[in-house]
Amino acid sequence: MISLLYDTANAHTFVDGFRFIADNPGFLAHKAMQQLELAGAALGLGAAAALPIGILLGHLHRGSTVAISASIIGRALPIVLLIAIFLTVFGIGFVNNMVALAVLATGPMLTNAYGAVEGVDRDVTDAARGMGMSGLQILTRVELPLALPLLFTGIRIAAVTVVATSPIAAIAGGGGLGAVIVNQASYRLEGVLGACYCVMALSAGVWLVLLALQRVVTPRVVHT
Amino acid sequence: MTAAGPGPVIPNFGQGSACVTGNHFFCWGWVRQHWGDTLEPHLVQHVELTVIAVAIGFAIAFALALVSHRLRVLDQPIAITAGLIYTIPSVVAFEILIAYFGLSNTTVVIPLVGYSLVILYPNIVSGLRSAPPEVLEAARGMGLEPRQMLWRVEVPLALPSIIGGLRIAVVSTVAIATVASLVGDRGLGYPIFYALQLPTPFKTEIYSAGVLVVGLALGFDLVLVAARRILVRWAQ
Numbered sequence: 001m002i003s004l005l006y007d008t009a010n011a012h013t014f015v016d017g018f019r020f021i022a023d024n025p026g027f028l029a030h031k032a033m034q035q036l037e038l039a040g041a042a043l044g045l046g047a048a049a050a051l052p053i054g055i056l057l058g059h060l061h062r063g064s065t066v067a068i069s070a071s072i073i074g075r076a077l078p079i080v081l082l083i084a085i086f087l088t089v090f091g092i093g094f095v096n097n098m099v100a101l102a103v104l105a106t107g108p109m110l111t112n113a114y115g116a117v118e119g120v121d122r123d124v125t126d127a128a129r130g131m132g133m134s135g136l137q138i139l140t141r142v143e144l145p146l147a148l149p150l151l152f153t154g155i156r157i158a159a160v161t162v163v164a165t166s167p168i169a170a171i172a173g174g175g176g177l178g179a180v181i182v183n184q185a186s187y188r189l190e191g192v193l194g195a196c197y198c199v200m201a202l203s204a205g206v207w208l209v210l211l212a213l214q215r216v217v218t219p220r221v222v223h224t
Numbered sequence: 225m226t227a228a229g230p231g232p233v234i235p236n237f238g239q240g241s242a243c244v245t246g247n248h249f250f251c252w253g254w255v256r257q258h259w260g261d262t263l264e265p266h267l268v269q270h271v272e273l274t275v276i277a278v279a280i281g282f283a284i285a286f287a288l289a290l291v292s293h294r295l296r297v298l299d300q301p302i303a304i305t306a307g308l309i310y311t312i313p314s315v316v317a318f319e320i321l322i323a324y325f326g327l328s329n330t331t332v333v334i335p336l337v338g339y340s341l342v343i344l345y346p347n348i349v350s351g352l353r354s355a356p357p358e359v360l361e362a363a364r365g366m367g368l369e370p371r372q373m374l375w376r377v378e379v380p381l382a383l384p385s386i387i388g389g390l391r392i393a394v395v396s397t398v399a400i401a402t403v404a405s406l407v408g409d410r411g412l413g414y415p416i417f418y419a420l421q422l423p424t425p426f427k428t429e430i431y432s433a434g435v436l437v438v439g440l441a442l443g444f445d446l447v448l449v450a451a452r453r454i455l456v457r458w459a460q
Contacts, residue, residue, distance in 0.1 A: 013323060075395045076441035078402035080413045084420045084430040164313040168403060171420065181315055182406070189323070196316040203311040 017193030024191075028177070028198050035176030035202065039166045041098045043159055046105030051151075054113025058147070059139050067114035074107015079165050083172045097169035104165060105158040112154025116147035149218045156210040164203040177202070244428070251428040262415055262429075267436055270411040273401045274444070277333050278394050281340030285389075288341075289348035290374075299349060306342040314339070314403045322407060332404040332411075339400055340393040347389025351382025387452045391445050398441040412437040 021028060050070075057063040082100035090096040120143045128142045144151075167178030180187050180195035187195070243251035255263070292299040317335035325331040355378050363377045402413030412433045419429035 014320075072392070072395060072445065075392065076399055076438050076445075078399040078413065078416075078437055080402040080405065080416050080420075081430070081434040081437060084416050084425065085434065087420060087425050088427050088430065160311055164311055167313050167315045171406075171417065178315065181319060192319055193323075196319050199313050199316050200311070203313060204308060207307065207311045 013189050014193060016190035017197055020187075020190045020194030021197060024194070028180075028194065031175075031177045031180060031195065032198055032202055035163075035166055035178065035199070038094065038097055038169060038174060038176060039101065039159075039163045041094075042101030042166070043105050043155075043162050045098060045102040046158060046162070047109055047155065049102070050106040050109040051113050054110040054154075055117050055139070055144070055147075055151075058114045058117025058119075059135070059143060061118055064114070064118070067111055067118075071107045071111035074104060074110075077103060079104060079168050080171070083169060087172050092173045094174075096172055097166075097174045101162050101166055101169065105162050108157040108161065109154045112150055112157070113147075116150035116154070117143050119150070120146045149214070152210075152214045152217065156207070156214060159210055160203060160207045163206045164199075167199050244426075247424055247427055249427060250431055254428045255432050258429075263412075263432060263436060266410075266412045266415055266433070267440065270398065270401055270437065270440060273329070273332060273336065273404060273411055274394065274397050274440075276329075277336030277397050277401070278340055278390070280333065281337040281393065281397075282344055282390065284337065285341050285344035285348055288345055289352060292349060293352045293374075293378075303346060303349075306345050309338040310342040312338070314400055315406060318403070318407050327408040329410070331407050332401070336397050336400060336404075340397055343393040343396065344386075344389045347385050347392075348382065351385030351389075352378050354385060355381045383456050384452065387448055387455070391448045394444040394448065395441045398437060398444065402437060412440070 054067060057067050079100060082103050083097060086096045086100045090099065117139075124146070125138055125142060128138045133141065166174065166176065167181055168174075170176065170178030170182045177195045177199045181192050181199070184192050241251065241253050244254050288302055292302055312335070314335055317338070318331060321331040321334055325334075359377060359381070360373065363373050368376065401411050402416065404410045405413030405417040408414075415429050415433040416437075419426040419433075
């Protein structure tokens, strides 16, 4: 049996995890940056694919089935499987992991972008059309500003999903903090736990920052 | 990762037909030969893990939702706590729990339960709140006690939302449970993970286990859609 995670520990080991962080701040910061690079690239790629499609479908009020099933299918695809499948296509390395994580990111972004734009009050868009706005003007000046909160929710969910999932990429040479987590032989349990604490802080941090950012960019009246 | 051997060496796959040794796109022969010893047992484990995790998660989420339905102040703190739990990466949760529970099902089920809360709890709460005021007023007028209101009016009206939450929770749990393969030989993630770490990733095993895991998620989803049809007759 192969297992990447195996050791049992006692309370001291959990404290040693923090000691590992205190002893190796530079190393862990470097690994955390690698992690964020991978997650950021995946999120960017996913956004580039999902947001235009979601926004366009929402603008045209078409393809609700596609947009809604995207989120269910996105959730049904396990990251381990995506990594394995793209490994057979791209080989081991950054591209494989980036694409696999990007697929995870598309689900929530596509569904929310569609819902955000599609859900804009018809009366408002009709009024804009009555004022002589073109389709593009309605999209950029009316629909997108109104859709912003929900659009941002989709990006936030995708970002947290990608950051929290990205350590698994280490099983296919993903590097980052995940590489420490699955390499107990080299870093011992305290190193693994130290990296675990860092990943938790990273993904909780991303969640809180985006939540705060969402409050800032959203006009007060449309808080959800 | 394992050191790469010379050529496509695929151990433990029996004698190996030309398809298997050549690692072709998909080998039906391998699937037939290893259904009983590889695919089926992992599929069964995967179903068990999912059902146990979602059942426990649902019981906890329902209890929490009932509490915050009465005490509204608790709603935000519970929702935020569940959100924070969701940010804990599954690999990390498994690693930390292994330290307590070893390579056991408990280690796998606890994080799965935690992740299901963030989906189930808000859905149950919003479902319970969805009863229109007129309906509640009428129920009160008929002399229903708060407890009777809950079970005869609010819970039945919350069913569509509850089942909606269960659908998402089950599908996500099936997917996340593949990561449980890092905690030893458990679930359909294991054959995928095993085939992945071979010197030459074995395609047939990755694809066949992949089809099963995605099919399982969609199968659970269909069951819940059917359950909704039966339980929520009044909505049609």
